[in-house]
Amino acid sequence: MNLLNDIYSVLWVDLRVLRRQWIRTLSTSLVNPLLYLVAFGFGLGQGISFDGYSYLEFVIPGIIALTSMTVSFSGAGQKLNVDRLFFKSFDECLMSPVSVYSIIIGKALIGVVRGLFTSIVFMLVGFALSPSLNIDIAFVAVLVLSCFVFSFFGVLVSFLAKSHQDMSTVSSLVLLPMTFLSGTFFSLSQIPEALKIVLYFLPLTHSSESLRAITLEQSFPWIYIFVLLAFGVFFFVMSMVALKRSSV
Amino acid sequence: MTDIIVTEDLTKNYGKISAVQNLNLNIHAGETFGFLGPNGAGKTTTIRMLTTLTKPTSGRAVVNGFDVVTQADKVKNEFGIAQQHMSLDRDLDVRENLELHARLHHIESSERKRRINELLDFVGLTDQADRMAMALSGGMQKRVMIIRALIHRPKILFLDEPTVGLDAQTRRRLWELIRRLNRDGTTIFLTTHYIEEAEALCNRVGILHQGRLIALDKPVELRQKLGLFAVETLTADLGTKYNYFPDKAAAKRYVQNLPQDLKTIILRESNLEDVFVELTGQKVSEG
Ligand SMILES: Nc1ncnc2c1ncn2[C@@H]1O[C@H](COP(=O)(O)OP(=O)(O)OP(=O)(O)O)[C@@H](O)[C@H]1O
Numbered sequence A: 001m002n003l004l005n006d007i008y009s010v011l012w013v014d015l016r017v018l019r020r021q022w023i024r025t026l027s028t029s030l031v032n033p034l035l036y037l038v039a040f041g042f043g044l045g046q047g048i049s050f051d052g053y054s055y056l057e058f059v060i061p062g063i064i065a066l067t068s069m070t071v072s073f074s075g076a077g078q079k080l081n082v083d084r085l086f087f088k089s090f091d092e093c094l095m096s097p098v099s100v101y102s103i104i105i106g107k108a109l110i111g112v113v114r115g116l117f118t119s120i121v122f123m124l125v126g127f128a129l130s131p132s133l134n135i136d137i138a139f140v141a142v143l144v145l146s147c148f149v150f151s152f153f154g155v156l157v158s159f160l161a162k163s164h165q166d167m168s169t170v171s172s173l174v175l176l177p178m179t180f181l182s183g184t185f186f187s188l189s190q191i192p193e194a195l196k197i198v199l200y201f202l203p204l205t206h207s208s209e210s211l212r213a214i215t216l217e218q219s220f221p222w223i224y225i226f227v228l229l230a231f232g233v234f235f236f237v238m239s240m241v242a243l244k245r246s247s248v
Numbered sequence B: 001m002t003d004i005i006v007t008e009d010l011t012k013n014y015g016k017i018s019a020v021q022n023l024n025l026n027i028h029a030g031e032t033f034g035f036l037g038p039n040g041a042g043k044t045t046t047i048r049m050l051t052t053l054t055k056p057t058s059g060r061a062v063v064n065g066f067d068v069v070t071q072a073d074k075v076k077n078e079f080g081i082a083q084q085h086m087s088l089d090r091d092l093d094v095r096e097n098l099e100l101h102a103r104l105h106h107i108e109s110s111e112r113k114r115r116i117n118e119l120l121d122f123v124g125l126t127d128q129a130d131r132m133a134m135a136l137s138g139g140m141q142k143r144v145m146i147i148r149a150l151i152h153r154p155k156i157l158f159l160d161e162p163t164v165g166l167d168a169q170t171r172r173r174l175w176e177l178i179r180r181l182n183r184d185g186t187t188i189f190l191t192t193h194y195i196e197e198a199e200a201l202c203n204r205v206g207i208l209h210q211g212r213l214i215a216l217d218k219p220v221e222l223r224q225k226l227g228l229f230a231v232e233t234l235t236a237d238l239g240t241k242y243n244y245f246p247d248k249a250a251a252k253r254y255v256q257n258l259p260q261d262l263k264t265i266i267l268r269e270s271n272l273e274d275v276f277v278e279l280t281g282q283k284v285s286e287g
């Protein structure tokens, strides 16, 4: 019971912060996905059909997946990074009798909250534009999972970071390529075999493929979901190792 | 007297820099201990090891019976700390900062509010409770950091340069607070660059120099070792010279035998600052 309590205590702070600035947070984080939607969904993709679906239907789940990635990653990692390295206010957590599990899960949860918040608002926009999309409980469950994966990734990177720039370096070198390549804007079936193998090592590929399979009512994407789960566990365990080692 | 903090050959290296070297320290339960040393001496590093933030390179430290490395979780219940830097969360208001600490230390919600109000009142910050931590003046932030450290009634209180940048009134009030906490049984571990502060508050002081403990005793004992009386002679070419004597008679004899052309001669009681300067070979506050 203490574990849940502690997780909530760690999350509580960040919820207070979010409560103060949720309008700004939501509006800034929606800019990217909406631009993608307009530029690719309407602009480029007009009249194209893809694997038998309209391009809009195809691209919306991809944009939801990448939104869950970017918003969760920075939602969990950004403040943590600054608090840990620059203001050192994260010491307060480290010196309290709260376990590393609670700290990592609590800090990841704010990324999940932020990621879900933005993704769901965007999803409603997408659903309004394309009502044929199937959005059900499985979809939401995978979306939550995806948010967890990238939140843990954000926590991990902020623990490994040696400077404030490290977060944005990872954003540019890791997240941005994933944004465009991981089956978000085009189908993996169009890609050369060799590159495809590389893409299957990226977590976002599994988010977008599984979310798309559900919205387009294809066969249930068990494998993608398991791989995503494995990524989540991996990032969580690595965060634990990083946190224990960072106290040198 | 029982020792509430014991370190054995506690050492911390950062690469080639040796921040703390073979530190052997015993802090008695219930005392106010002053940790002095020039900038970079290793005071903060020592506190970071005692508060589990940093792992020692070698040696060990025990805080109220718990090892800081192998029983870090237990150690965390024993102390409160106001760090040297401003460590409040800037995105929260004062009350939220305090509440976070209370939550992280498992204080029941009914008790939480009462305790926070009591402490805010205690340092005269009740009317600042809803302001953002970032918006407070530096002295107010210090006060918030100190009461935050007290919320869970720790047995040991670490204060890393608690009175830097405080106005005279606030400093006096803080001294009063420290004395009161100490009277109520809290062991205080304090670092400071204000030697008069150490003299005013501390039962014993330790002097750290380049990572090594070079003195540890009661202030008066340290003065005695140096000489209870000091003679300052100001010469035109050599600057100020200091000489120390065990008693006033010896000091007077010395003064009488000095050549007449010296500009100024001061005969006074020695103080802890003399001890500090002699031992560390540096002025504490230049200028
Ligand atoms: N994280 C770190 N990495 C590298 N070196 C460090 C680190 N922390 C401290 N040091 C070094 O260890 C030494 C002791 O630093 P410390 O902060 O303990 O000094 P201090 O006695 O608290 O000084 P001050 O009076 O200025 O606060 C310094 O040489 C400092 O540069």
Ligand SMILES: [Mg+2]
Binding pocket: B043, B044, B045, B084, B160
């Ligand atoms: Mg220091």
